[in-house]
Amino acid sequence: MNIKKMMQADKVIPYLLQARFGIEKESQRVNLAGELVTSDHPKTVGDRLFHPYIQTDFAETQLELVTPVAENITDVLAYLEAIHDVTQRSMPENEMMWPLSMPPALPENEDEIDIAKLFRHEDVLYRRFLARVYGKRKQMVSGIHFNFEYGEDLVKQLYRQQNEVVTLEKFKTELYMKIARNYLHYRWLVIYLFGASPLSEARYFYDDDRPDEPVRSIRSSRFGYVNKPDVVVSYESLEKYNEDLLENVERGRLSEEKEYYAPVRLRGGERVSDLINHGIRYVELRNIDLNPFDRIGINYQEVEFLQYFMLYLLWTDEGENADKWVAEGAVRNEEVSLEHPLKETTYLAEGQKIFAEMLEMADILDLDRQLIEEFATWLEQPEKTIAARVLTADKKEGQAAFATDLGKKYYDQAYEKPYQLTGFSEMELSTQALLFDAIQQGIGAEVLDRSDQFVRLQHGDHYEYVKNGNMTSRDTYISPLLMANKTVTKMVLAQAGFRVPQGETFSSLMEARKAYPKFAQQAFVIKPKSTNYGIGITIFKGETALADYQTGLALAFKEDQEVIVEEFMVGTEYRFFVIDGEVTAVLLRIPANVVGDGKKTVKELVTEKNQDPLRGSDHRAPLEIIQLGELEQLMLKEQGMTIQSVPAEGQQVFLRENSNISTGGDSIDITDEVDESYKKIAVDAVAALGAKISGIDLIIPDIHKPYENEQDYGIIEANFNPAMHMHIFPYAGQGRRLTQDVLTLLYPEMQIKR
């Protein structure tokens, strides 16, 4: 079987880069001073019993972040970024993630290292066993596990290029066995490039058996967390591998199969016997150190290089004697792991040969050379390797200080824009918040279409689709359509006994004039049917003269052929967010404004207010930047001011008529202030519309006075797919995590704690 030739087949080439990726990343939790914490796993995170994303490894302080399987590098890293954001923001405020593979200084008394407090007793027992056999300290090392699977079409097309192996399953297993052997042989190169554990912190080593000087990777050397030397397993064939593994367990050299810590693990099922029955599905590379220079411990180029390396391992011939080939790899690995990071490697020549072959492969297979060329330079310039860079930093300020600084930097990054979820930050804020909460609660979250804000959630076999944050299966098809039609909404609400503004639409001045007596004695508003920024709107608040009424009509008819004359409801408008028969947030929106301090000009006050990290532009932040454009300046002029005026201390200067958040308005949460009677009205009105989720706008003269009669409120409109981010991150008042309410609605069985 000439795989090299098979890979060059026309039908194979288009699929060469097809692959699936998954990353697990461990991290120790430390305080902001870089000291290992003693707190429990974050309580705001969903149950570890099923959590697909946020787990603990050996110790209670040792986070294990797990991405879902992704079809490309961008996606797998996006998930890892997002899981990082969620994890960091779910931890106590004084905790962060230690960015190194080597643990921070460990407690003098090993008993103070808490084994992960898992629910299943067998999981705890196993960890206790490990602690006994290997010592707790070694278990505190962290790293990246990199899961890699060749694309389905790639494997199929390769399979069709040959006749030797009859079944696709056997063929796949042969491919992965070759990869595994070659990886074991050549893995020293990965250590050379990405090894990043040159030094230990206090109390990692039990005795004096430790490196004399910095190395490339303590973790990958015999000083790392490795099996006893008597555990030997052959990679000649899957059958042999399996036999050896079983024998090691039978003879008590391993407690169970999973105690075998190969740098590459063959994956395909829960147990090794599953491999025998169904073949290998993918491989797990376990010897990647955390790259502290990236907050998620790995970056795009590293993953891309690993993918190319996996292709190279398929491409390049292997040694005839499998066991010897693997054993040679072990020797090289040990040597390179323990080399000084700044020194040239012993295997320079072999490394150069590998890179040359990789480039040749790239040329033949029409792959990108640049990446390979870049890493090739690291071979001759060891100072470019990660271990070398860590060492350099250590020389400057000490490894612990350096790691603490980096950790703090990543910590700050996670809180900088609390409304953003890294990896998904181009999506709508509501969807980002929903993804955040899903990841936090351990609900599987897959983005099906980024630009369409289409998400699939999963818990067990319960799937839910969500679009735009709150369009779900819990609402009916017709109810949002009903809310979209303002006429029908008013009709339905009025018939159900709710107060809505009474009004009429006119298409001629004459017709509208005739209706004058209907409105003359009450507060009412004249407005063009479609209007922007209040143009053409006139509000009359008491007895209105016919002449004024006609002037109002004329102004409105200038803007539109249809004019609405409608009862004007006196009071303030509030947005009630109703979900599943409950009001979970009430918001007051006020027009863009600044409050004077007697010193700064309006312009300066605006600049200052715009510093708020919650303010951004184009709906990419919960609040919008306040503009000082034509409309704002006009508004100032009407108040006898300019942008250079200096408002008195405490004087609130409004810059807009309209209270839209999109034009710089402030959002103020008042959920706890509103009398319950109005919440009941909101809930009942939404029920009358048949909706589960709605943002309903009520006019209320006094939110503190309980509802008594019809004049105490009016319903302006009901919105389907109501904005949630303004409630989650208000300008003032308490944020309301509405996306969690959405998850509660979709997954009642999870009993999510609010």
Add this chain to the structure above:
Amino acid sequence: MNIKKMMQADKVIPYLLQARFGIEKESQRVNLAGELVTSDHPKTVGDRLFHPYIQTDFAETQLELVTPVAENITDVLAYLEAIHDVTQRSMPENEMMWPLSMPPALPENEDEIDIAKLFRHEDVLYRRFLARVYGKRKQMVSGIHFNFEYGEDLVKQLYRQQNEVVTLEKFKTELYMKIARNYLHYRWLVIYLFGASPLSEARYFYDDDRPDEPVRSIRSSRFGYVNKPDVVVSYESLEKYNEDLLENVERGRLSEEKEYYAPVRLRGGERVSDLINHGIRYVELRNIDLNPFDRIGINYQEVEFLQYFMLYLLWTDEGENADKWVAEGAVRNEEVSLEHPLKETTYLAEGQKIFAEMLEMADILDLDRQLIEEFATWLEQPEKTIAARVLTADKKEGQAAFATDLGKKYYDQAYEKPYQLTGFSEMELSTQALLFDAIQQGIGAEVLDRSDQFVRLQHGDHYEYVKNGNMTSRDTYISPLLMANKTVTKMVLAQAGFRVPQGETFSSLMEARKAYPKFAQQAFVIKPKSTNYGIGITIFKGETALADYQTGLALAFKEDQEVIVEEFMVGTEYRFFVIDGEVTAVLLRIPANVVGDGKKTVKELVTEKNQDPLRGSDHRAPLEIIQLGELEQLMLKEQGMTIQSVPAEGQQVFLRENSNISTGGDSIDITDEVDESYKKIAVDAVAALGAKISGIDLIIPDIHKPYENEQDYGIIEANFNPAMHMHIFPYAGQGRRLTQDVLTLLYPEMQIKR
């Protein structure tokens, strides 16, 4: 209480024409020869036990059509038109409605007149009693019952103009009592204008006590269906009215209250005692004959006049002695009813006074004069009255022949455009069909927004909202959104194991070129991401050379920046309509075409095919007119033809590439031909998408061969809100009443028979 003055108040005037209307109309069922039928009430119509629209009156052959309450004249007549369409199309093909108030020739043996076969035994018993007391023949007379209510705001504003009557309820009752007395006094004018029963047919009269010559209204005279003369009821006050009525019942002059046949009935509840407790809510005018010149027995101007007349009755003073005032009216009524239709009325002078006062009222209240002026001319020109016109027709061909001709004309009208529902014909065809079926089944159907196709249905206290014919509460909010996203749809279907076309989207020629080997050996299609009329699309059906592939790409990239290369599924496309887990229709659409006869040119064949009443334009008919525009002529040219070519007999000439119905394509129902296995696939795929209603498009090479493997079908797309009219009225094959399936889905408790 000076009502005349109150009506002139500024605040009253805008509401003067605010009112609510309801019409009941009786009709005898006859065969197309105008003979009374003996068949039962139509079986396709929902149960008479609850049917709000289509009932029977006294006899089994006597339809009673009932409109819902409407806020304006247009709406009430629209409902009556629609109910007519439904009733006519629900009757056996050889039956129609007799357009006259006077029945057609009655059977010699009165026993042959079947009393309505109602479910409730008490209803049958009551009719048997009536037959015994009044004779069956008189019960066979039909008419219009006109229900009228002054607008709520109108009554309120009038109420506020006075202090005498304390409660609104009592005030309202006083208004209606005045109306009733005045109507009883002046009703002769309505008989003069709209009386339309000048002659009887065979066997209406039992003896020789009958008019000697034609009259204005047999029905409204003592020859009509009236109480015995000893039944006298006072209208002095509601209390008095009630007392008298109870006394008449107690003394056995009436069997029960409802046997009192006043020309105006006071309404407000089930029983007269309800009137005492809650006051009068509206009045029912019962002395309007069927106007045979309108197919629904009444027209807009008549109703408008009646509304003005009701205002006039409020406006004009009444006689001091109520009983005398009413008794005078009875005398006048009897006289005018029995006048010869072509002769001047005895009460000409009084009539002129009424019209003069009405015009004065119109001037003062700013109402339209024109309508009043028109009817005023009838007073001096009795030949304009309806009775006179019937008489004129009778002279020409005999009343029976004339009525039969008119009945046949209305019959033809109802079948002319079977897909239209008169009164709602500007709405979408699917919504018209849904309204038709709702009315037929006796489901309350209210159009909330005509242009938005928004309907509210009601059965008992079960309300449902429907938009665009099949957007309902039975589907979830998310599922149509999922179907709207073609990428997500394909993803979900593929993951659920269905075959969807595999493909990729490219944004550069280079990128697309690289994928060549993926497609080279299979059938595939290259298309611009958005495309119209197949421009830029190339289909490759076997092994494809790279050069051809590139040409295809170039063509597609000319049309769009994004190009899709996708597996081409071989076979024919079929639309499966799935509802509630069942395929209820399968449709084949074929491009616009004509079939030659060896004689006619393409142009003539097209003209001929376009005669089909199912063809129309702008989606106002189930099929579209075939055009002979640029594209069609180009298509002919490619086949070496022009519009003047004469295709051979049986030769099918296609005029379009695409099979859209909107460009003249034919729709062919093949529901019964498709193998069940494909229906199962359609049902399962729609279930995977979580939808209750979907139109799913499958490519199937052979619909007769049961599904065996993946190559036997492919799913192209799933449509939410799928078109229904093309299935209901196909070009060929059996129509499928899908709107009835929608009602079955919404109202399972009704167990609608299909």
